[in-house]
Amino acid sequence: MDLKGRIKNAERVAVLTGAGISAESGIPTFRGADGLWKQFRAEELATPQAFQRDPKLVWEWYDWRRQKCAQAVPNPGHLALAELERIAPHFTLITQNVDGLHALAGSKHILELHGNIWRMRCVACEAMQESREPLGGELPHCDCGALMRPDIVWFGEALPQQVLSEAFSCARSAEVFLSVGTSAWVMPACQLPVVAKQSGAYVVEVNLEKTPISEMVDEAHHRKAGEILPSLLGVEI
Numbered sequence: 001m002d003l004k005g006r007i008k009n010a011e012r013v014a015v016l017t018g019a020g021i022s023a024e025s026g027i028p029t030f031r032g033a034d035g036l037w038k039q040f041r042a043e044e045l046a047t048p049q050a051f052q053r054d055p056k057l058v059w060e061w062y063d064w065r066r067q068k069c070a071q072a073v074p075n076p077g078h079l080a081l082a083e084l085e086r087i088a089p090h091f092t093l094i095t096q097n098v099d100g101l102h103a104l105a106g107s108k109h110i111l112e113l114h115g116n117i118w119r120m121r122c123v124a125c126e127a128m129q130e131s132r133e134p135l136g137g138e139l140p141h142c143d144c145g146a147l148m149r150p151d152i153v154w155f156g157e158a159l160p161q162q163v164l165s166e167a168f169s170c171a172r173s174a175e176v177f178l179s180v181g182t183s184a185w186v187m188p189a190c191q192l193p194v195v196a197k198q199s200g201a202y203v204v205e206v207n208l209e210k211t212p213i214s215e216m217v218d219e220a221h222h223r224k225a226g227e228i229l230p231s232l233l234g235v236e237i
Helices: 003-009 019-023 048-053 055-070 076-087 101-105 161-173 191-198 225-233
Strands: 012-017 090-095 110-112 115-122 128-130 148-152 176-180 202-206 219-221
Touching (some): 003 176, 012 191, 076 090, 161 191, 176 191, 191 202
Parallel strands (some): 012 090, 176 202, 202 219
Antiparallel strands (some): 115 128
């Protein structure tokens, strides 16, 4: 049975996405040849210590990243996954990306492992705010008076436990599991397709390059997600 048939017969479908699918929309990856970590030292910008030391520098960088994300639009890969959600009885999209493009494409049930660049969280009371407006050089503050920080999981921080737990639960229960645009190196997300496979799922990889899971999966397609996903999934966008 081909993938389209498996999806048609499946009750539960889960997808893991990484930076590769967003790169097709023009958002730089962190680990590619032109990745953001080639230009900036992560320990200077994406740690709690960096924010305590120089919140203005950190926010200037995140404001620049937000503007890059604001210029991007969902590509056919994002749109195909949103359409897949509409036809699968139980669908979960697990993403390592923080850009919000899946939501813009129409996806609803999204688990954001690493946070969302459009959300801010108070360092004191944990209140959340969402805004797509440029910061204009001003540091954002909560109504309580404390600084707001990007609602992003920084280096040295744990992933949100409830989100992570739900992601692994979905991987274990999925009948079809797709790994799209991810290097399969970053823990613990790289364990999700392995857990899905061990639990009996039909696992498909779509990524430009081979990854550590390429030999394990049932199908591996080394092409751009935007080029292959619509036809591979049998959806119209």
